[in-house]
Amino acid sequence: AQSVSQHNHHVILSEAASLELGCNYSYGGTVNLFWYVQYPGQHLQLLLKYFSGDPLVKGIKGFEAEFIKSKFSFNLRKPSVQWSDTAEYFCAVHSGNTGKLIFGQGTTLQVKP
Amino acid sequence: KAGVTQTPRYLIKTRGQQVTLSCSPISGHRSVSWYQQTPGQGLQFLFEYFSETQRNKGNFPGRFSGRQFSNSRSEMNVSTLELGDSALYLCASRLSVGMNTEAFFGQGTRLTVV
Numbered sequence: 001a002q003s004v005s006q007h008n009h010h011v012i013l014s015e016a017a018s019l020e021l022g023c024n025y026s027y028g029g030t031v032n033l034f035w036y037v038q039y040p041g042q043h044l045q046l047l048l049k050y051f052s053g054d055p056l057v058k059g060i061k062g063f064e065a066e067f068i069k070s071k072f073s074f075n076l077r078k079p080s081v082q083w084s085d086t087a088e089y090f091c092a093v094h095s096g097n098t099g100k101l102i103f104g105q106g107t108t109l110q111v112k113p
Numbered sequence: 114k115a116g117v118t119q120t121p122r123y124l125i126k127t128r129g130q131q132v133t134l135s136c137s138p139i140s141g142h143r144s145v146s147w148y149q150q151t152p153g154q155g156l157q158f159l160f161e162y163f164s165e166t167q168r169n170k171g172n173f174p175g176r177f178s179g180r181q182f183s184n185s186r187s188e189m190n191v192s193t194l195e196l197g198d199s200a201l202y203l204c205a206s207r208l209s210v211g212m213n214t215e216a217f218f219g220q221g222t223r224l225t226v227v
Contacts, residue, residue: 032212043117044203044218051213090156097211098169099146103156 002027004093006104013081014112021076021107023091032094033074034101035065039087047089050074061085083113115140117206117219125225131192134222138185138206145187146216147179150201159202162187163210194226 007022025031035047048059055067065076074091091104118137126132138145147159158171162181179189191198201223205216 030212034215036218043220046215046217049215092156094212094216099144099161099163099205099207099210099216100158100169100171101146101148101156101205101216102158103148105155 002093002095002102004091004102004104006089006091006107008107009105010108010110012110012112015083016080017111019076019078019081019085019109021089021091021109023074023076023104025072025074025091025093025102027072027093027095029095033065033067034092034094035059035063035074035076036090036092036103037087038090038106044090047076081109081111083111085109086111117204117217119202119204119219119222121222122220123223123225125227126194127227128194128196130194131190132194132224133188133190134202134204134224136187136189136204136206136219138187138204139217142206142208142217143185144207144210144214145181145185146205146207147187147189148203148205149173150203150221151199156203159189161210168210191224196226198224199226200224 033050092101146161181187201221
């Protein structure tokens with residue numbers, strides 16, 4: 001069965017620190033990859049997506065992610081985090097001809113001012 | 114344009130009751146999926162509807178059901194509620210099924226079973 005694994009469950013950083021959140025998936029075929037963010041009390045919002053092409057994708061708010069097919073990974077990065085980045089981050093995979101997204105367990109990011 | 118709208122936002126029900134949640138997708142979107150979000154299990158796929166047909170179903174008991182109407186609006190129903198059904202229920206809207214389409218999520222319905 002397909003699965004998504006996020007390496008870090010809870011990350012605490014100071015403002016201006018760099019961020020990297022790991023995401024690995026298990027599926028050998030063609031995939032679409034996503035990172036969603038859920039700010040406290042808000043709905044899931046799409047940060048960035050990978051469908052095809054350049055494996056380095058840029059999203060909103062300075063986030064980027066790199067798709068490494070050989071490692072089945074799609075890690076999220078941001079060079080310098082802000083207090084407003086405090087949120088829960090979810091990696092998700094979509095494959096096949098259905099709308100089913102498989103989510104990782106999520107990573108709670110706490111940024112200290 | 115308007116986003117995904119879920120109603121109601123909050124619900125409190127008693128064990129054994131049933132509940133119906135509603136989702137209006139983004140205009141023009143024909144695929145609606147439902148997810149359950151809990152602290153312990155994370156985000157789990159319930160089912161997906163497209164053109165009024167259920168296309169895919171997650172690993173949930175038959176007490177969880179849904180439907181989609183001709184205007185793409187969707188409802189999900191949970192019968193004989195259990196305490197463990199307390200969760201945030203999220204609806205996602207997509208333009209179509211298949212690859213290379215992104216899902217847009219609603220605010221969710223917070224269901225509390227007492």
